Amino acid sequence: MGVIDDFEPPLKRLKGPPVVTKEDTLHKLAESSSSRDSMAMPLSSQRENETVGLKGIIRKHEFVKIINRALCSLGYSKTATILEDESGIPLHSSAATLFMQQVVDGKWDQCLATLHIIGPTDEVTLKSAFFFILEQKFLDHLREGKFMDALLTLRNDIVPLSINSGRIHDLSAYIINPSQFLALGLSDQDTAIAISRAKCLENLQNLLPAAMIPERRLEHLVEQALDVQRDACLFHNTLNHDLSLYSDHQCGKDHIPSETLQILQEHKDEVWFLQFSHNGNYLASSSKDQTAVVWEVKEDGQLILKHILSGHQGAVSIISWRPDDSQLLTCGADEAVRRWDVSSGECLHVYEKAGVGLISCGWLADGDGIISGMSDKTICLWDLDGHMVECWKGQRTETISDMSVSSDGKIIISIRGGNTLLLFNRELRCERMIEEEQIITSFSLSKDNKFLLVNIVNQEIHLWCIAGDPKMVSKFKGHKRSRFLVRSCFGGFEQAFVASGSEDSQVYIWHRGTRELLAKLPGHSGTVNCVSWHPTNPHMLASASDDCTIRIWGISNLKCKGTNLYNGKIRHQPNGRT
Incomplete structure (x- = not known):
């Protein structure tokens, strides 16, 4: 005791042997007992109960994930990786990461299987997710000239879902007149498919935000906060570019x-x-x-x-x-x-x-x-x-x-x-x-x-x-x-x-x-x-x-x-x- 390592910050160095009292010992025993009880809880459950902010209404794991998503969107992927490592909170589960890759690669049958792992329990949302995936499968077939496969997907998979009847009518029209649909897209087939799948993934992220954090979610929340402040400002007469995040907005x-x-x-x-x-x-x-x-x-x-x-x-x-x-x-x-x-x-x-x-x-x-x-x-x-x-x-x-x-x-x-x-x-x-x-x-x-x-x-x-x-x-x-x-x-x-x-x-x-x-x-x-x-x-x-x-x-x-x-x-x- 009392030995000082050179790399320790000066303020943390001990100036002499610490004095240990009876009260200190009891306090440490209590902390050790509390720590063991805490470690006995499942890690995910413990994190879900943690909050940040003065009002205790912001879940820490959600907050960290949204920050991580924003870092990735801004191009700071290395910093995002460091955040995951230090917090122990991954941006997405392994199943969600696999699902997103399957959407990008167009592996639709595998997507449907993975969806059951990450997807919601309520039937309405699950059907909507199925519809997005099967619709994209249909459009891929159409772009690749596989009109019979597209027809079978529409008849056997999409129609039985019994939702979005208006969109189903549009898809049926594409079968009757494929050129009507193809004229809406790009001449480069690979580029058109990639863009279409990216849009499908965006729809799925918005539908399943708990599993896949939507793009620009943090920006959306900040804009909402600014909108609320602006709407509550009686004398608001300031252009948008004059608003600042450094302080609450209030025009005089x-x-x-x-x-x-x-x-x-x-x-x-x-x-x-x-x-x-x-x-x-x-x-x-x-x-x-x-x-x-x-x-x-x-x-x-x-x-x-x-x-x-x-x-x-x-x-x-x-x-x-x-x-x-x-x-x-x-x-x-x-x-x-x-x-x-x-x-x-x-x-x-x-x-x-x-x-x-x-x-x-x-x-x-x-x-x-x-x-x-x-x-x-x-x-x-x-x-x-x-x-x-x-x-x-x-x-x-x-x-x-x-x-x-x-x-x-x-x-x-x-x-x-x-x-x-x-x-x-x-x-x-x-x-x-x-x-x-x-x-x-x-x-x-x-x-x-x-x-x-x-x-x-x-x-x-x-x-x-x-x-x-x-x-x-x-x-x-x-x-x-x-x-x-x-x-x-x-x-x-x-x-x-x-x-x-x-x-x-x-x-x-x-x-x-x-x-x-x-x-x-x-x-x-x-x-x-x-x-x-x-x-x-x-x-x-x-x-x-x-x-x-x-x-x-x-x-x-x-x-x-x-x-x-x-x-x-x-x-x-x-x-x-x-």
Whole structure:
């Protein structure tokens, strides 16, 4: 005792003979007895009862296996082997390893025999596993040109399972017309078979996870955890690549754009409408001053003037971006629609009809035609050269109406009769209607074409789901509207928020799911007529007001370097500081 080996760590070296007390001896005897009792238990049973984590709900052997599987998927096979050796927990049993190899090699009869060793005890799962194996056996025969063997497998093995009748009909069709199936695969037969068997193995792993850990199981669990954290985050407005595994995710209120970063003052009168382009590279605004303005969004988040579009004889009320953002439509109040080239600022065409004013406009999905709402309460389709291709006289619009076209160009949405929205299907020539109790002033279509924000004259915004039979799902309240047309929009990460203008000169922001009012943004000195959320930057929001300005809202850590606000205008600082 007291002899020190050179290779021992200093902290573990004894400084002198240990003093052994009576209590120490009794403690060691108790530990020895406990250890013997523990060793008497079957090793597998002991491991199955071990847990990790503070709550004791994670089985250690499952946890180790999933980590091992992730290491293999990442290409760290040597590390995975070391983990197996140190933990004594193999990734798969020898029977499961044999089974997976048999699937890869196409030894189907042997697969069925091994399945009974590793497979489940319940009949439903066992039948499903049998179906995957026999289906792959059938497809192999088909690819190898053994049509009679494929037929016998289908008739004698697959059909008696009495499951997946729809898939059995597909397989039967392949027998009748093999070329139909072969046309779906690769020209290289060996490659096609290997890919098909790999897919079969993946299906079996998902069906029998206790025997064979599914591929990317750890990644799936981590993604689930992040999804739960994200869904529970009231202010979540962060792109996916900003999420981290190092800490629990929680966005603060400062992730909502609530700070004025820039004020745009080019318009000489009330700004009625604005909208970001689909790619977010531009912002277009329209005004009572008879102009529209195109602003370019720079990489640093600053907006600079690109074009002033002049030519309308009255106020410009509506703007619509072409799907590829190369062109822009502007609609004068009860006047004409003008089509502009965004790059040059040139007016490419003026759409007008004698004695009739155009009051709203939108693009077809391919960008090769436009749709306009007319003052005679019709909706017309024009080609780019200005020829009226079609006109629907039954679909009536009001002078205050919005009009929107779904991204696939199939559905035209417009206001009808004041308190009704018409959803007209151009292909099926059928219509659905949304009826409100109060007058509708404006509406906004979600990016996925499944939801509508409907602004009502009674100072409410209603969220309607229009996928299938229309139904109202939420109401948003708090903003002020008594005399003017005020617009709202979806926005933020995955359009999780609703923003709206208001007659009290503020911008209102609600959480779309909880309907909670999250922020009121002061700054404007007149009615906020319209808002637009940047389509790719969830931290940028624009608002247009009767005070003749446009405000760009953001979060504090995204302030543009080299600029500062001074008396409502941009003042550049040469030292790069604000």
